[in-house]
Amino acid sequence: MLGLVLLNGFNVNLQNSNVIVCKLYFYASFLFATLSPTILILASVDRLLISSQNVDTRLNSSKRLAYFSISISTVFWIVFSCHALIKVNLQEFAPFYFVCYYDPSSSYLDFVSYFAAVINVIFDILMIIMSVFALKNVRRIRSIPREKRNQIRSMTKKDFQLLRCLFVQDVIYIIFGTSICIFYVFDAITKYQNGTILEQAIRNFLYTFMTFLYSTSYSVNVFVFIIVSKAFRHELKRTIYKIIGKDLVPIREEENRQENHERDNVEINVVSTIEVPA
Incomplete structure (x- = not known):
């Protein structure tokens, strides 16, 4: 998000000035684009477990499991994203004009396009599944009389508020993630078609606009918590x-x-x- 702000807002291309900065810029983009939704999915799984009426299922919601899952996911994406350190470099598109970009080979460009589309589809499907099952659990809890709830579940008001916050975050990510997926599929299909200057300008505009919207989904979390969670507003x-x-x-x-x-x-x-009485 910071790179997009500097690039599109202030025309500052730090990644085009140094090879190391270039590689780290794309590496960080790949890493956080996959790690952030992974953490969101793990949080949704935790809320799904704690909203269950089964005692054994609720016991799986623990700090130990959360730390373990986050650690494994972080290590996996750190290693997986290393391809950006190898395949990204300063490419010379004109004499003395270097741009930080992927390796120009068609196979790697296809890999990036299809990977971005597939991984976002997987994330969207998982978030939809987690949200649907969590809502079902909450609906079951609310259908139980209040005097019997304490005997069946252990969710507090903060748990419900966090569950609502995660649901809103999932919806936001699904909306923006679906839009960027559609664009990546369109880009992969029309990549090798020669278009007019106007079509190329429209394509570049859509790429910048969709990327900005997709990056915006990572920066609205604080506003979601302020709007949805009373406890967060009070702590703030x-x-x-x-x-x-x-x-x-x-x-x-x-x-x-x-x-x-x-x-x-x-x-x-x-x-x-x-x-x-009188």
Whole structure:
């Protein structure tokens, strides 16, 4: 995202000035483009496990399993993305005009296009599956009477809020991921077709626009948590108050005050409706 901002917003091409920067730029792009949705999928799996009514299934949601899964995924994508360090270089497209780009061989360009399309389709399908099953679990929980919920599940309000945040994040990624997948498929089909200058300009515009939208999905997470999660808003407010030197009432005390206030209002209404005999 930072590279796109510097390139398209300020016309700063740091990757075209140095081979090492060029390789690291594409390597980081490949790495985080695959690692971020992988972490999101693992988080969705964890929420799916903890929302289950089966006690044995909920026990699989643990920090140990989370650390292990994240470590394995990170190592895998770090190793897999090393092809960018080998195949990406400063390519001379004109005399004394170098651009950081992939190896011009058609086989590697096809690999990049099809890999980006296939991996995004896989991520989208997995997120859809996780979201559907998590929503089913939540619907089952909400269909159970409140007095029996504590005997069946162990989800708290923060768990529900985090589940909603992850669901919104999944939806955002699916929308933007699907759009970039469609473009990559179109690009792979029309790559070797000679088009007019206008068609090439439209193609370059679509590539830049789709890439920007796809990168935007990684930067909206904080806004999703602010909009969806009450606990996150409270913690953010508490942090801001702490910076400026003010105290903030903890969220539990605030909820207790609201419950007591509502209870007092109910009691007052009940008393006011009682008719006193003459």
